[in-house]
Amino acid sequence: MNKLFLISFLFFCQLGWSQNSEKEDLQNLIEDFFEAFHAQDSKALRNFAHPEIKMQSVAIDAEGNTTLSTEEYTTFLKSIASIPETTKFEEQLHGFEININDMIANVSIPYSFFINNELSHCGVNTFQLMKSKGEWKIIYLVDTRSKLGCE
Template sequence: MNKFFLISFLFLSQLGWSQYSEKEDVQNLIEEFFYAFHDQDSTALREFAHPEIKMHSVTIDAKGNTMLATKEYTAFLTAIASIPITTKFEEKLHGFRININGVIANVSTPYSFFVNDELSHCGVNTFQLIKFKGEWKIIYLVDTRSKLGCE
């Protein structure tokens, strides 16, 4: 009987560790994405994404109107690489909410965006990932951008 409990415990412990490790891997990918983003490293940013990645931004203007914009990932990479070196920008993440189900994951990260140390806007990033050939890749990124309610 004790052997059964020991084997069950070890099996369940391994499941818990496996899920934790996957969450760690996913969070590390998102953190590395933002390191590359801040370094304007379009080559690294391309590596984090699946070739068929989709991007959207939901903008909420000062009057509370909502607009949806679609951006090609290559255009995003070009825009990041073309930011002048004299412009300081930083996206500060305020936590991670990670859900994994097999080979797909969802990551939500509230953020504040600063340009030259001044708050520009805030919002939430939502990443959809797929485990493709043993590696997590971003397949979809949607973010909200608002000047309302930022702290």
Template sequence: MKKLLLIGLFLISQGAWSQKNTDTEDIKILIEDFFEAFHAQDSTALKEFAHPEIKMQSVAIDAQGNTNLSTEDYSGFLKSIASIPKSTKFREELTDFKINTNGMIANASTPYRFFLNDELSHCGVNTFQLMKSEGKWKIIYLVDTRSKLGCK
């Protein structure tokens, strides 16, 4: 009887250790995987992270100090990533994560620094809007800021 009790307690404790990730953890993993695929120029994987109706925009300050908003089609983004020459090195380094969830929607903010051929090109913040459908998080909106000022 003691052996059965010990085995039962062992199985219960194992179940407690193997709990599923929280939504916040799942979103962080999704974003990290997104950037892993981005750096690998894997447009097939990048497509999997996004909802088919994803919207993408960028906010940047031009040489005259004007703030501009640009919109890009996700399929255009995928083509541009896949077409980067292999001789060009690029890396987006995320410096933090702030994730808020509310049921089936979430927001994630990731400050970043972007390096092109090992030189700091610009910095900014990515903001991801996500939705949970059929138990999986998908990116539905991605907007980033881009600046050459204040990058550390």
């Protein structure tokens, strides 16, 4: 009975450690994504994403209506690469909530977005990722954008 308990205990400890390691890997991947984003490195950004990635944004318009927009990832990459060097932009991340379920994961991150050191908007990024051949790839990215409630 003691051997069974010990084996079970060690197995569950390994699972817990493995889950924490996966969470660290996912956080590092997202941090690397934003490092490439700030560097306007469209090649690196492309490598983080699955070829069939989907992108959407949920925003509140001037009349207070909630809107949904969809953007092709290639359009996003072109727009990032075309930002003039004179424009400074920074997306500050405010923590990570990471959930893993076998071969898929969800990473949710509140953020504040600054243009030329002035707060532009804030919201939450939600990344959906898929693990294939031992590698995590972003398959869906949705964010919220609002000027309300930003600090």
